[in-house]
Amino acid sequence: MSRVIIATLLLLITLFFSIFGSMFADSKGEIFENEINILKEKIAARDTSCIESSYQIIKKWKKTHEALSLYMSHDRIGVLDE
Numbered sequence: 001m002s003r004v005i006i007a008t009l010l011l012l013i014t015l016f017f018s019i020f021g022s023m024f025a026d027s028k029g030e031i032f033e034n035e036i037n038i039l040k041e042k043i044a045a046r047d048t049s050c051i052e053s054s055y056q057i058i059k060k061w062k063k064t065h066e067a068l069s070l071y072m073s074h075d076r077i078g079v080l081d082e
Helices: 002-044 050-071 074-081
Strands: none
Touching: 002 050, 002 074, 050 074
């Protein structure tokens, strides 16, 4: 009986982390999309701060890319990567 309880508990923990990871990846993806859109607007307006902004976005992307690839679809990662 204790094995069933432990297995159920492990299943619930796994489900919790999967749901949390998916929600985290979606929110981070939206943040990156917004930052990219803002950067595109800066480039269109010929703002001089766009180069530094792009470097900051690239740094953030490199830090979170690996973690996001576990929970985000590869199509969406490809779009953000471009």
